[in-house]
Amino acid sequence: MPTGVRKSPKTIATINFKGGVGKTTVTWCLADLVSSFSNTNVLMFDLDAQMSLTQAIALNEATGKLHDKFGKWYGQAIAKRKTIFDALDQFTKPATHFDFAVGFDFIYKLSENLHFVPSVEDLYWMELEVFNRDGVKDFIRRLMGKIANSAGMPQYDLVLFDCPPSFTLLSYSVLSCCDLILIPVNPDFFASKGTNLILNSLKMRIEPFPLPKIGVFMNKAKTWSGSPTKEAQFYIREVAQVCREASEKQQIEAKFFKSWIPERVGVKRAITSGGIPYELVDPFKALWSEALDYVGAQPAALSKP
């Protein structure tokens, strides 16, 4: 590992208030793509109490049980109070120093350069336990600092957050400090409608923090002869227009990406079965390249076999 001054990792939060648009699979596919095709060190957080990403990673499709290695590690993390909820619990305790020690009992190694912080069911009830919004806003920022400065932990180049389909305290904390808010939308009215809501209300919720750049893209686009169907194209034009109008009206940086991800039946199984589907590699590479260009980062060469 290189020594010297550590540079901050690029942080990307995947969010949409609409459920089912593909936040989890997009987070996973990007993490899998970047870690598999480059030497980038990737850390991935599941912040959704529904634990879709955690369960998808943990579940052995053949047996229906948790993968032995992950299951054992996860049980120990819960027993030793080393989960994301425990970190938040420690952070929000009044008048105590945030001394949550970060190690591989908190972060799980999925592969050599793809690491994972799973979700826990306790996050469901977090909103009832923690009332102080401002008490949580710095949590992710401070936690990232802990991870960056903990001995024995790698220098992460990229951190991805799979956010819940609502504006929770954790979402607030992530969106207050990330470099890019990535919003997948689907080519239908209800999934597209959420974009307008986020773009036009997020700024006032995040203030006084500066609103990060927002990247919106079409996910699960039905295709015909390799292109989006006419219906998908209609929603692509409409959501792009919503982005343009919101950027102007709200004085925010919201860009609609040209890259789009085609619909693929059974893409969720890509998580449990190990890798990004072959036919989605190029679309995700294009999306990744566009996202990096947007946040002004040097694109990692995605060429590692």
Added chain:
Amino acid sequence: MSEHNQQPFRSRDEELEHLGRQMADIREALREIAGRVNQIERHVKRSFGVSSLPGQATSKGPRRPADGAPEKPTMSAEEAISAFEGLVRTWKEQSPERVESRLQEIGTPDLKLIAHELGLSFTSKPSRKVLTAGIVGRINESIMLSRNTNITPPRSQSVPPESGSEPPKDS
């Protein structure tokens, strides 16, 4: 006197059953008639070598204009999308009625092209009314996608009341 009065039914189910039988009989009769028409058409075609008798409208194939040329749209796909965007602007800036009248001025082939470019699909050959309704539906979607109805600032950012309008303090 209606059949209902001639045959009073003891229950709603009994009447429904009766109507169902009648519909089945009519369907069977229509099938027989259609079969007989097909039989005659085949006979005319085979024995006389013509596909239809003089004065008989053929029931198959798309209807064509009098000169025999297929109806073609007068605009390109890009122009169809621009036309739709113009309709959305008209709806926002003028009135829905203006859009309705504009749609009535557009020829059916152009309406079909606009509907096609908007990804509208129909189970059968759509009428002008259906095409127009579909396009108006997309206009409404477009407007609703960019409209906010009740976004209010968070309480923490709400503007404090002016000093002159403060409620009187308890004495």
